[in-house]
Amino acid sequence: MASIQDLVFDSPHPASSARFWAQVLDDYEIAPYDEEELARLRSRGIDDPEDDPTVLLVAADASLPRIFFQLVPEGKRAKNRLHLDLRVADAVAEAERLCGLGATVQAEREEWITMQDPDGNEFCLMRS
Incomplete structure (x- = not known):
């Protein structure tokens, strides 16, 4: 038996897509960027979270699925x-x-x- 862990949306700009959906859905917010996550991005050559190719929304209720927005080149x-x-x-x-x-x-x-x-x-x- 399986349960949903993540919903994943393809996006040309994950940060703006995540902001939109965080405003749409009750109790969801963009996962905070702690120092460890910022260091992970910098190790990939990404200096600004706005350019993060995988932005995560999390719910206040941890039993709800997470929502990822991932960068894809095609429309x-x-x-x-x-x-x-x-x-x-x-x-x-x-x-x-x-x-x-x-x-x-x-x-x-x-x-x-x-x-x-x-x-x-x-x-x-x-x-x-």
């Missing part, structure tokens, strides 16, 4: 094979807030609103 070419459905109190208000963060509305249905994050990854806001 997104097709619809996601997997997407997130997010539970929200007010889908319309949340869609407006997320558009202000750089998301876009793709379609509105009776039960959900389909959106894309700034990297073009689809996700849905479920209407209650």
